[in-house]
Amino acid sequence: MSLNDKIANELNHFLKIITYKDEAEADESLTKSDKEKSISLMRVNASGEVSAQALYRGQAFFSKTPEVKEHLIKAGDEEFAHLEWCTKRLEELGGKKSLLDPFYYAGSFTLGSLAALIGDGTSLGFVEETEKQVVEHLKRHLNEMSPDDKKSREILEKMLEEEEIHGQEAKDHGSKDLPAPVKGIMTATSKIMTTLSRYI
Numbered sequence: 001m002s003l004n005d006k007i008a009n010e011l012n013h014f015l016k017i018i019t020y021k022d023e024a025e026a027d028e029s030l031t032k033s034d035k036e037k038s039i040s041l042m043r044v045n046a047s048g049e050v051s052a053q054a055l056y057r058g059q060a061f062f063s064k065t066p067e068v069k070e071h072l073i074k075a076g077d078e079e080f081a082h083l084e085w086c087t088k089r090l091e092e093l094g095g096k097k098s099l100l101d102p103f104y105y106a107g108s109f110t111l112g113s114l115a116a117l118i119g120d121g122t123s124l125g126f127v128e129e130t131e132k133q134v135v136e137h138l139k140r141h142l143n144e145m146s147p148d149d150k151k152s153r154e155i156l157e158k159m160l161e162e163e164e165i166h167g168q169e170a171k172d173h174g175s176k177d178l179p180a181p182v183k184g185i186m187t188a189t190s191k192i193m194t195t196l197s198r199y200i
Contacts, residue, residue: 010057010109017053018102022084024091027151034146039095040199041141042086042152045159047098047197048134049083051108052076055130058112059123068120071173075127075166082162085155092151098197124175129183131167133190135160 030038056076063069090097098104115123138160145153178186 006061010061013053013057014105014109017050017080017083017105020083020087021097022088022091024088026094027092030093030146030149034148035093038145038149038152039090039093041145042090042093042155043095043098044194044197045138045141045156046083046086046090047101047104047193048137049079049086050097050101051104051193052079052130052134053083054105054108055112055126058109058114059116059127062113062116063120063123064116065120068124068173071169072123072127075169078162078166082159085159089152089155099200100193100196104193119176121174121176122178124170124173125178126186127170128167128175129178129186131163131170133187134163135167137190137194138163 027035053076056072056079060069060072060076063072087097112123112126115126138156142153142156142160145156147153
């Protein structure tokens with residue numbers, strides 16, 4: 001595949017992720033406050049999955065090792081299911097995805113590309129650390145979400161399980177531990193993103 005074809009392929013994937021939506025029947029089983037809480041949390045998680053798609057695609061685009069590239073593409077495909085679940089649940093609850101998703105995608109693709117250019121070990125280190133942070137915020141969301149929203153909780157629990165697997169797979173493929181300042185920057189960036197996505 002030529003470079004132009006690869007770029008066109010990535011642009012198509014970007015459009016697929018940003019415009020993705022799913023028809024769903026309205027869920028009227030929750031109270032107004034519980035529904036609003038779930039919408040804000042599921043919007044954050046949908047944005048997280050948009051960012052995950054971009055991170056994996058950027059890493060795979062510049063990966064130096066066919067085995068690692070294949071692993072990243074596979075993980076990204078599995079993460080797409082998470083985006084489907086979150087988007088459908090948002091629509092059932094009457095919510096919308098974040099307006100900032102295109103910016104999250106662009107930033108995450110750039111970050112993934114830079115990590116891959118440094119080396120596959122560093123690239124996989126970003127995956128491992130990202131998944132650790134995602135697992136932690138999913139646990140926080142489960143604590144914050146109403147026990148009555150069983151459907152959203154089921155989605156988050158399944159996502160948590162699979163994110164832990166992706167983190168371990170990155171480690172198994174030779175991830176390098178990232179410097180503490182880099183982890184700190186990732187944590188701060190994630191906090192900004194999750195805060196904004198709750199409302200925008």
